[in-house]
Amino acid sequence: TQAVCAVGMFELQIHYFENPLGLLQNGDCCDLQAGGGQRCSARDQCDTFFKACLKEYQARVVPSGPCTFGLGSTGILGGNSQSLRHRGHDGGGRGEDGAIGHIVIPFKYAWPKSFSLVLEALDYDNDTSESGEDGQLIERVLLSSMLNSGVQWQTYRHHGRPLTLDYRLRFRCDSNYYGPFCNKLCRARDDFVGHFICDPNGSKVCMEGWTGPECKEAVCRQGCHQTHGNCTAPGECECHYGWKGPLCDQCVTFPGCVYGSCGEPWQCVCDVNWGGLLCD
Ligand SMILES: [Ca+2]
Ligand SMILES: [Ca+2]
Numbered sequence: 001t002q003a004v005c006a007v008g009m010f011e012l013q014i015h016y017f018e019n020p021l022g023l024l025q026n027g028d029c030c031d032l033q034a035g036g037g038q039r040c041s042a043r044d045q046c047d048t049f050f051k052a053c054l055k056e057y058q059a060r061v062v063p064s065g066p067c068t069f070g071l072g073s074t075g076i077l078g079g080n081s082q083s084l085r086h087r088g089h090d091g092g093g094r095g096e097d098g099a100i101g102h103i104v105i106p107f108k109y110a111w112p113k114s115f116s117l118v119l120e121a122l123d124y125d126n127d128t129s130e131s132g133e134d135g136q137l138i139e140r141v142l143l144s145s146m147l148n149s150g151v152q153w154q155t156y157r158h159h160g161r162p163l164t165l166d167y168r169l170r171f172r173c174d175s176n177y178y179g180p181f182c183n184k185l186c187r188a189r190d191d192f193v194g195h196f197i198c199d200p201n202g203s204k205v206c207m208e209g210w211t212g213p214e215c216k217e218a219v220c221r222q223g224c225h226q227t228h229g230n231c232t233a234p235g236e237c238e239c240h241y242g243w244k245g246p247l248c249d250q251c252v253t254f255p256g257c258v259y260g261s262c263g264e265p266w267q268c269v270c271d272v273n274w275g276g277l278l279c280d
Pocket of ligand 1: 045046047
């Protein structure tokens with residue numbers, strides 16, 4: 001079995017981008033220049049894709065350097081401009097992937113809330129002769145921000161030259177992880193270790209019939225005597241030695257006691273007009 005170490009995932013969705021002139025950051029055309037020389041070709045537009053580099057919070061984001069928290073990229077999302085629709089506004093099932101402008105970066109540590117992000121729009125080129133780089137830079141977004149964990153998206157807009165961009169971010173805890181930092185583990189179970197589910201804060205909530213801090217103490221039948229009865233499964237009432245009855249609140253008389261009763265186990269207190277050891 002694989003060790004489960006991830007506590008959550010950082011998610012980025014590209015919503016919309018617009019690069020009306022089809023330019024790179026350096027002012028050149030992504031691809032072909034149109035015949036006249038002034039404009040970039042409308043036919044061979046930019047082949048725009050995005051790369052995200054997530055790192056620890058930096059007051060001034062350094063665009064180079066390692067992506068300490070992880071990295072990811074989208075596929076080619078279209079030409080110069082594109083508006084993307086994402087299935088399910090807030091649901092966001094796990095089926096979504098980079099193909100539609102969705103980047104998921106699994107996160108293995110407690111989510112620190114503050115982070116820095118280097119998000120680059122790049123133009124993909126078919127001819128690999130260019131260089132070792134995987135694309136030419138169209139726009140670079142440098143963001144330092146705070147993000148609370150949850151299913152809610154936080155929306156951002158970048159107004160750049162040449163590209164304007166709408167995107168949104170969220171950080172979601174993996175299943176079994178809870179809390180603002182996604183580092184509180186709670187795994188629902190129903191066995192001898194405990195009988196509980198987890199609430200939205202990751203606290204144990206005992207299943208019906210179970211109690212105690214670990215939810216492994218059974219709740220006995222209602223009315224079951226606190227000291228003379230006991231149970232190992234919910235709703236039961238098992239009597240201690242010398243006690244009987246559905247609620248274990250009746251004492252057992254001395255063996256052979258005929259016309260007598262008890263206040264304590266093993267007594268034989270004779271009824272009126274009866275006598276003897278066995279009241280017979
Ligand atoms: Ca192109
Ligand atoms: Ca291209």
